[in-house]
Amino acid sequence: MASSRARGGLGWVPGTIASLKGLPSTGTGCPGKRWRHHPWKRSKSVGMWPFGDVVWWWGWQGWVNGWTSPSRRSFPTQTRSATRGSRGAKADGAPAPPSSRREGGIHGVIGPRPQYRPPGNMSPPLFSLPEARLRFTTSTREALINKSIKPLLNAFNQVPGSENEKKCTLDQAFRVVVEEEIINKAPCENLLAIISLAINGVTEGICTASTPFVLLGDVLDCLPLDQCDKIFTFVEKNVATWKSNTFYSAGKNYLLRMCNDLLRRLSKSQNTVFCGRIQLFLARLFPLSEKSGLNLQSQFNLENVTVFNTNEHESTLGQKHTEEREEGMDVEEGEMGDDEVPTSCSIPIDYNLYRKFWSLQDYFRNPVQCYEKVSWKTFLKYSEEVLAVFKSYKLDDTQASRKKLEELKTGGEHVYFAKFLTSEKLMDLQLSDSNFRRHILLQYLILFQYLKGQVKFKSSNYVLTDEQSLWIEDTTKAVYQLLSENPPDGERFSKMVEHILNTEENWNSWKNEGCPSFVKERSHPEFQLGPPDSKPMRPVRKRPAPEDFLGKGSHKKILMGNEELTRLWNLCPDNMEACKSESREYMPTLEEFFEEAIEQADPENMVENKYKAVNNSNYGWRALRLLARRSPHFFQPTNQQFKSLPEYLENMVIKLAKELPPPSEEIKTGEDEDEEDNDALLKENNESPEVQRDKAMTGEQIESFATRLGEQWKALAPYLEMKESDIRQIELDSEDVKMRAKQLLVAWQDQEGAHATPENLILALTKAGLGDLAESLTNDTEGSS
Numbered sequence: 001m002a003s004s005r006a007r008g009g010l011g012w013v014p015g016t017i018a019s020l021k022g023l024p025s026t027g028t029g030c031p032g033k034r035w036r037h038h039p040w041k042r043s044k045s046v047g048m049w050p051f052g053d054v055v056w057w058w059g060w061q062g063w064v065n066g067w068t069s070p071s072r073r074s075f076p077t078q079t080r081s082a083t084r085g086s087r088g089a090k091a092d093g094a095p096a097p098p099s100s101r102r103e104g105g106i107h108g109v110i111g112p113r114p115q116y117r118p119p120g121n122m123s124p125p126l127f128s129l130p131e132a133r134l135r136f137t138t139s140t141r142e143a144l145i146n147k148s149i150k151p152l153l154n155a156f157n158q159v160p161g162s163e164n165e166k167k168c169t170l171d172q173a174f175r176v177v178v179e180e181e182i183i184n185k186a187p188c189e190n191l192l193a194i195i196s197l198a199i200n201g202v203t204e205g206i207c208t209a210s211t212p213f214v215l216l217g218d219v220l221d222c223l224p225l226d227q228c229d230k231i232f233t234f235v236e237k238n239v240a241t242w243k244s245n246t247f248y249s250a251g252k253n254y255l256l257r258m259c260n261d262l263l264r265r266l267s268k269s270q271n272t273v274f275c276g277r278i279q280l281f282l283a284r285l286f287p288l289s290e291k292s293g294l295n296l297q298s299q300f301n302l303e304n305v306t307v308f309n310t311n312e313h314e315s316t317l318g319q320k321h322t323e324e325r326e327e328g329m330d331v332e333e334g335e336m337g338d339d340e341v342p343t344s345c346s347i348p349i350d351y352n353l354y355r356k357f358w359s360l361q362d363y364f365r366n367p368v369q370c371y372e373k374v375s376w377k378t379f380l381k382y383s384e385e386v387l388a389v390f391k392s393y394k395l396d397d398t399q400a401s402r403k404k405l406e407e408l409k410t411g412g413e414h415v416y417f418a419k420f421l422t423s424e425k426l427m428d429l430q431l432s433d434s435n436f437r438r439h440i441l442l443q444y445l446i447l448f449q450y451l452k453g454q455v456k457f458k459s460s461n462y463v464l465t466d467e468q469s470l471w472i473e474d475t476t477k478a479v480y481q482l483l484s485e486n487p488p489d490g491e492r493f494s495k496m497v498e499h500i501l502n503t504e505e506n507w508n509s510w511k512n513e514g515c516p517s518f519v520k521e522r523s524h525p526e527f528q529l530g531p532p533d534s535k536p537m538r539p540v541r542k543r544p545a546p547e548d549f550l551g552k553g554s555h556k557k558i559l560m561g562n563e564e565l566t567r568l569w570n571l572c573p574d575n576m577e578a579c580k581s582e583s584r585e586y587m588p589t590l591e592e593f594f595e596e597a598i599e600q601a602d603p604e605n606m607v608e609n610k611y612k613a614v615n616n617s618n619y620g621w622r623a624l625r626l627l628a629r630r631s632p633h634f635f636q637p638t639n640q641q642f643k644s645l646p647e648y649l650e651n652m653v654i655k656l657a658k659e660l661p662p663p664s665e666e667i668k669t670g671e672d673e674d675e676e677d678n679d680a681l682l683k684e685n686n687e688s689p690e691v692q693r694d695k696a697m698t699g700e701q702i703e704s705f706a707t708r709l710g711e712q713w714k715a716l717a718p719y720l721e722m723k724e725s726d727i728r729q730i731e732l733d734s735e736d737v738k739m740r741a742k743q744l745l746v747a748w749q750d751q752e753g754a755h756a757t758p759e760n761l762i763l764a765l766t767k768a769g770l771g772d773l774a775e776s777l778t779n780d781t782e783g784s785s
Helices: 014-019 050-067 127-146 150-158 162-184 188-204 211-222 227-239 246-265 272-285 323-327 349-366 367-371 374-393 399-409 424-431 434-452 466-485 490-512 546-550 561-568 575-579 596-603 618-631 643-657 671-685 689-694 699-720 725-733 735-754 758-767 770-785
Strands: 005-008 011-014
Touching: 050 367, 050 643, 127 150, 127 162, 127 188, 127 699, 150 162, 150 188, 162 188, 162 211, 162 546, 162 618, 188 211, 188 227, 211 246, 227 246, 227 272, 246 272, 349 367, 349 424, 349 434, 349 490, 367 374, 367 434, 367 490, 374 434, 374 466, 399 466, 424 434, 434 466, 434 490, 596 643, 643 735, 699 735, 725 735, 758 770
Parallel strands: none
Antiparallel strands: 005 011
């Protein structure tokens, strides 16, 4: 039995460890060489801790192979032949220990002993970070000189170590080379060559995918803005590379952070073009549905404040600057060119006009103010005065405008300012500038579109009144007219702006829907099993309807199991036709149901409000159901708010009274009454057709003409001055052509009011090229007269 401790140099090792490592214990003879330079040494700090020798052994085990030691084959095999705690027992095949040594502790070895490794078998070389970094740095410089990635590939394959260790070391070598180039103030071409080399390294799989983006961030952080412009040009040209699968997921956050850092360094007024290039690059890089690039809650940039002179005492308007200009007035940079001096306009400009004009920018910045009553009145007053100035003093195609056109045609430099110049000295020149007027008028159109549009995150209190909506519609037409009259190419510019704003409504709808992705996945065939190339399985046939096996048609009688049920079921062969029978129509017409309410709404009848039918809750509930089924007014959008149901019904009754024929009066008795009726009939019959055509169209006329109009309603809509949004709403409300034509005529009647006469409708039909319908409507009008 091996002893519990093995003698080794200056210390002792437990017998178990000595057996595992193939070393002699105190109880075994050592016929070979004596041990020299044993690697373990008992530490004084360990004291009596039983594993102190083990720790020293594992710390020095790498040196064992280099020292002389006897061959393990000379040691006898130790087995566990004796029971734990027995004294004097010896292992099989092992010589007995000297009697002078006491045995104790753990005896023998548990399990087989690992085979001893001879000193000649050396382990593979280990990874060395300093050597690998030096090797990669040298190879990187060599690759830059040769303009080839082969030196890096050879170095990567020759350096020992795992792939992750080599990739991280190569990434660090790239950054070291970039750092040295920046310190030495190397040109941008050298830095871009290193970044291109890193891109090729990612493609070859010898460095991590984020390395080019880290290098770009280091370069842009250390270089001045003029050199950053050149580096960013390289970034723009490689946008297809950044969007590839290899780089996109690893570098999108780096690129976004890099662009945001650049935008913080740039000035929005001096580096406007550079800022715009960064925004366009981000728009090309990220998809449209990227949440980080969307203004989901429709928030406004309230930090964009236009500063102008608000102190009237400091104002210089109204004073003559002729002498100052002749002597030589200091001209601010960007205000006026030396070669181009616009002619001053004849607009009388004072401080009030100056203050009101620039105060409108606050409403354009934050349109929510227009929903407040006081702010709306102020905006209304200021807008009317400014637009009146634009209408009174229109611009011509002056010499300055011609010169600008010539510069644009010849490729002259176009000067752009991100902020308005609010100097009082420039007011007369700005009002004479066609581009400046276009900026202001376009701001009006954008503001009006927001006020009228449906925005998901807009508060429910932000609702325009009918008066506000009417003013916005009239002002929109006036603004478009001013844009078309503004040179140069005013008509073309006005149509282009209108087209863009109409397209903007589609983007608003997309944002209201939560910005869904434009990429749609391919629809896979249902009930498909197996590989995609296999043919799809046939869909399961639905269960046949009862009519297929119970009977169909008039000659097949369906037996229901009861004589009465059989009789009732077979009254009509087709159940759907039975449900559509006129005898099952229990819903009253609008004339019948609202006849009483129309009479009560007439002021001549002098009916008090508390006795009116519209105040009855049961009547109101049935009226709403009937209006939803039969009236086109029920689903039309309106900005008018109603506080109660009776108020809404009273408004609907007034509209219906204009469309429906007057209620039938009771038959009068007596000769005097008959004579009055005959005289009234004679007066009506004596009216000329022209007088009949000047009266507003009735509901019966609209109903009959809508049937004839049919599919041609859309061709007539533009000549009735209907908007594209109204036409789209009519198409969405109903798929029936007759119903669409009727809704068009009803909407036209609501819009025109008393001017919705057959005469005006005949003119609109003639302009639309519908001469047959115009002639038939003329004949109907003359026949009714």
